[in-house]
Amino acid sequence: MNKLRIGVIGAGYWGPNLIRNFLLAPNASVDAVADAQESRRKFIADRYPTIRLFADAKEMIADPQIDAVVIATPVSTHHPLAKAALTAGKHVLLEKPMCASSAECDDLIAVAKQRGLTLMVDHTFLYNGAVRKIRDLVQSGEIGDVLYFDSVRVNLGLFQHDVNVLWDLAPHDLSIMDAIMGPNATSVSAVGQSHFNRPQANIAYMTVSFGGSALAHFHVNWLAPVKVRMTLIGGSKQMIVYDDTEPSEKIKIYDKGVTITSNNVEEIHKTLVQYRTGDMRAPRLDGTEALYLVAKEFVESIRDKRQPLTDAASGRRVVAILEAADQSMKLGGQPVKL
Amino acid sequence: MNKLRIGVIGAGYWGPNLIRNFLLAPNASVDAVADAQESRRKFIADRYPTIRLFADAKEMIADPQIDAVVIATPVSTHHPLAKAALTAGKHVLLEKPMCASSAECDDLIAVAKQRGLTLMVDHTFLYNGAVRKIRDLVQSGEIGDVLYFDSVRVNLGLFQHDVNVLWDLAPHDLSIMDAIMGPNATSVSAVGQSHFNRPQANIAYMTVSFGGSALAHFHVNWLAPVKVRMTLIGGSKQMIVYDDTEPSEKIKIYDKGVTITSNNVEEIHKTLVQYRTGDMRAPRLDGTEALYLVAKEFVESIRDKRQPLTDAASGRRVVAILEAADQSMKLGGQPVKL
Amino acid sequence: MNKLRIGVIGAGYWGPNLIRNFLLAPNASVDAVADAQESRRKFIADRYPTIRLFADAKEMIADPQIDAVVIATPVSTHHPLAKAALTAGKHVLLEKPMCASSAECDDLIAVAKQRGLTLMVDHTFLYNGAVRKIRDLVQSGEIGDVLYFDSVRVNLGLFQHDVNVLWDLAPHDLSIMDAIMGPNATSVSAVGQSHFNRPQANIAYMTVSFGGSALAHFHVNWLAPVKVRMTLIGGSKQMIVYDDTEPSEKIKIYDKGVTITSNNVEEIHKTLVQYRTGDMRAPRLDGTEALYLVAKEFVESIRDKRQPLTDAASGRRVVAILEAADQSMKLGGQPVKL
C-alpha cells in the first residue's frame, strides 16, 4: 500500500501534536499543513522543512497529492472545511467536538457515505490505556451492568470566548460515556452559570438519562481551585474509580458492591441488601501515547475500508447531547429529549 | 440558674451520643430516656444507672420533672413527638431532617412561637471547627461573593428503608449551604435513580438556584466504592476546598481566581480575564466535638431566650428544599420553585 | 475448661483496652485489677463494678483466685512484677517492650520455663489484619526473598520522660520485622539526637543487618510535622507498601521489580537488569480488633500448652536490638554485634 498523504489544517495548539504523531504512524506521511497565520506556518517550517505550507486551506484541500485531511481548527469552521474536503474526495479526521450542531454532523455523514470516504472524530481519550482498560472491563462483563457514570473535570481553566465550559470540557467525558454506556441516551438536562459578566457559562452540571436505570452525570468547571479529573463507574458486580491526575494508578477496580439476597418479587420492598467488600486492584496500563493510536486508527480504517473506533456516528451523538444540554440550560434545567 | 432537666427520646444509633454530650454540657442534666425497645433501655441502664427510663415517650413527655426534650427517632415520628412535647411546655431539640414536610415544620414553629419555647434542629455540622471556619471566612468577606457551592458526599452506605439518599445524606450539606449562601434559594431541580428494585433512589444529584449568579449542587450516593466528602466553594476573591476525610487539613483556602481587567460595559464581550495564583493555607481548626457545642447551644439559647444558631427556620428551609427535590425527581428533573 | 481468671496490673492508658478485650475473649474473665492510683481504680469501678480492685499489685499476684496476670505498667517495672507473678505460678502477658534489658528477659524466660508457665508479649501489631496479611505473603513465598525492610514512624509525639524515641516507637516495627525477616539479625547501628536540652533522643535512625543481603532500617521521630506510618518491603518477586494511615487500603502489593537475564557467573558485572511493572492490588483486610486477638491468643496458648505467636523469645529479640541500638548511639553510630 502507498503511504496515506495527509494534510493538516490548523497548526495552533493541537495541530503540532497531530503532525508529530502522524509522522510516527505507519503507512502515513504528513505532506502539507495549512494555517492562515504566518507565525504558525513559520513554526512548522522551522521544525519540518519538507512539509508544504498553505495559507489557504481551500488550496490544500484542492491539491490532488493529498489523500486525507486532518482538521484542528475552531469548531465553527469544522463543517465547511470538512464538507469541502469530503467533496474533494478526501478522507477526514475532525477534532472534537465534531461540529457545532447535529445537523452539521448529519450533513457530513451523508456526504462521506455517498462518497465512500472515512469520516472520523478525534476523541483522543478513547485511545489512552486507562479508558481502553475500562472499556474492556465493561465489555467483558466483569463490571456487571453499568448503574451510573459520574464524571468531574474541573480546574482553574482558560475562559473560552466562543464556547461554554460544556462544549470545551465535556466532549472528553461524553465520548467515554458513549463507549461505555452505549448509544441509547434518551434525555439530557443541564444547568450552568456564567460569572464576571461573561457571556458563556463557566460552570455546568449535566445529566444524561438512558431510559432504564442507568444515569450519567457531568460536572465541568473553569473556576475551581484544584484540578480534579475523576470518574466513578458503578457496576452491579464491581466499581471503578478512574483518576486521571494519578501518575501511575489511574484506574482502581473495587470488588465492592451490594448483594441482593431475596429475589422473591412479592417481597420486593423487603429485599435484603448486603454489602460486599473485597480486594482492590490497579491494573498495569498501556502507556502508548493516545494520539499515536488515533493516527494509526485513522490510517488503518481507511486502508481496511471499515468504520473507525471513534466514527462520525459517535461524534454526532456527543454533539447531539451538547446541543440538548444548551437547550436545557436555556429552559432553566428542564430535561430535553434526544 | 437551675440545671436544664433533659429527656431524650430514642436511644438507638445517635441518642447515646446526645446523652454523652448533654451530660458534659454546663447547666444541663440528662434525667430521663425513652425508647420502646427493651434492649436499648438496658444499654442505657448499664451505662447510666441513675437515668430514669421510659418505654413510652408520651409518659416521659408528660413528666413535670423534665424541662426539655431531645428527639432522636426516625423522621416520620418527629412531628407528633415534638408537637406533644411543645404542647406539654417543653423546649425541643430535633434530629435532622427536622420533619417529613415543610407543613409539619410550620406547625411546630407556630406552636413553639405561641408557647414561647425554644425549637432547635441538630444540624451538627454547623458546629464543627471546619464549617465554623468556613462561615467566618465567608461572613468576614475574605472569600468575596460566593459564586458556587459544590458538594459530594458518597460512599458504600446503608440503603435506608424509609427515606431516599437525599433525605439521608443531603441535610448535612444543605445546612452548610444555608449558613453560607443565605436563605434566599429560589428553585430546586433533582434527578435520582434507584437500583436493585429498591423503592428509594440510592444516587441523586440536586441543584439549588439563588436567582442571581450563585449556584449550589449536591451529589449524594450510597453506591460508591470510595468515601468522598468534598465541598468546593468558589468565591470572587478566594476559593475553599473542604475535605472532611482529611485527618488534619480539612480546609484549604486558595488565593486563586480570576481578575477582570476591563469594566467597560460596552466592551463586556471583550472582558480581559486574568488568572491569579497565590498561596494556599490550611488554618488550624478548633477540635471541640461538634455535638458538645450543639448541646451547649441548646441550653444557652433556652437560658438566654434567644434563637439558636440552627433554629427551626433553618431546619424548615432544609426540609423545603428536600421536598422540592422529591417533586423535581418525580417530574424527571424539572426545576421546582421554592 | 474453666474460664481463665485474669488480673490486670496497670489501669492507665493501655490497661482499659486490655480489660475490654479480655472481657470479650472466650474462656476468660477479668477478675481483678491493680493500680496504685486511686483515680484509676475508681475509673475501673465505675465501668466494671464486679471487678475486684487492688492498690498493691503484690497482693493481687498472691491471690489464689487469679490464674494469669496481664502487666501494663512502665517498662522499668516489668521484670519485678512479671517475676513475682511467675514465681507465684501465674501465666504472664507483658506489654511491649518486654523488659528494660535482655538480661531481665532471660531471667523471666528461665523462670517461666522452669515452672511450665506461658510468658507472652503484647506485640499488638502482629495481630492486625494488615500485618497478618504481610506475614502470609512473605511466608507463602509470593514476595520472594525479602531484600529490605524500611519503616518510618514519625509525628508530633509526646516526649517521654523515661525512654528515648526508639524504645517508645520502634518496638512496633521491630516486632513486625522479626516476624517477617526472621530471628537472625546480626548487628545494629543507630544514631539519635535530643533537642531542647532534653535527656532522651527524640529522633533516631536505626539499621539492623542480617549477615546476608537483607537490611532493615527504622526512622522514628517525635518532632515531625506530619504523621507518617509507612513501611516498604522489597522482595525479589514483589514489593509491598504498608501505609497505616490509609483508612482502607493499608497494604498495596506491587508486581514490580527487577529481572536478571544473565546468570553467567563470569559475566556478573555485565548482568542485564530489566525492570518489570505489573498490576498493583490492595487485598481486603480482616478488621478484627488486634487486641482482641492478642487476648484470644494468650488464653488459647495457655489452654493448649503451646508457645504463643508473640512469645518471650521474640520479645527478647526486640529488647536485645534496642539495647544494642542504645550502645551504638553512645558510640556515635558504630555497629554493635548482637
Added chain:
Amino acid sequence: MNKLRIGVIGAGYWGPNLIRNFLLAPNASVDAVADAQESRRKFIADRYPTIRLFADAKEMIADPQIDAVVIATPVSTHHPLAKAALTAGKHVLLEKPMCASSAECDDLIAVAKQRGLTLMVDHTFLYNGAVRKIRDLVQSGEIGDVLYFDSVRVNLGLFQHDVNVLWDLAPHDLSIMDAIMGPNATSVSAVGQSHFNRPQANIAYMTVSFGGSALAHFHVNWLAPVKVRMTLIGGSKQMIVYDDTEPSEKIKIYDKGVTITSNNVEEIHKTLVQYRTGDMRAPRLDGTEALYLVAKEFVESIRDKRQPLTDAASGRRVVAILEAADQSMKLGGQPVKL
C-alpha cells in the same frame, strides 16, 4: 558585553537540556558541542544546524572561539576534561557530582583560582522555586534553628553501572542540605546493600552529623515500588515538608512544634514540653525552569567576576561527604570524620 561563547561536552541525556537553556539565557550563545558518538552529534545537528560539532572534546577545548565549557559526561571524566578546559583558560560548569574524589575537586579549584576562572557545579535543585523558597525561609530565621533534615529519594530506578545509588541520587539532597544547614558537617556514616549479585549498592542510608544538635539523614533506593521525593525539615519554630512529587503544593510550612516552658537549668530534666499546633501554608512558588537559572547564574557570575551560588567549594563538600560515605559503608557503617 559580548556574548559568552559556550561549548558543551556530552550530548547524551542531560546535555540537550543544557543546550536548550543556554540558548535561552541572556548574553550567551552555544557555539559548539562535542560528543564522541556520531548518533548524538547527528541529534544535535538536526535540531541546531548552526552549532559546530566536535567528535573530540580536546579539539573543542582548544578552540579560541570558545569562552566557557559545560561538561555533561560521566563523573570519571569530569576531572581531566575540566582541568584541560581550565588550563586552556575557559570557565567551566560541571555536572553533579563535581568529581570522583575530593582530591580531584581540590586540584580543579586550585587551577581555577590560579587562572582567575569561574568554576561552577550544576546543582540544579538549588535553582528550583521550592528549594529557593526553603532557603529563604531558613535564612530569614522564620524556621528557627534547623534541628534535622530528613530526605527520602526512592523509586524503581535504573541500576547504574559505574556508581552506587548514593553517588547517583544523593548529590541532589546533599546540595540542598549544604545550602540549608551550612558547610560545617563533621562526620558521615552510611550503610548500603547491593542485590542480584550487582557490584554497586542499590539501597543506602546515610547520616551526616554537624557536631551540635543538628542531624541530616538520607534514604536513597533504586528498588522501591513507589516514587517518593520527600524532605522533612524540623526547625525550632516551624517545620517544612517538601514533597517534590506534588504537582502544585510542593512545600508545606507547619506552624507546629514544641515550646519549652521552663528554662531553669537545674530543672533541666523536668523541662515542660508543650506542643503547639498552628496553621499550615503552601506558598506560591516561582515556576521558572531551574536549569535556565543555572545557565543565567553561570553567565552572570563570569561577567561579574563573583562566586556563583553553587560554587566549586559546595561541589567539593558534596563529593567529600559521598567519599566519606563510601568509606563508612566499607567499614560496616562506622562513622567517618570529614
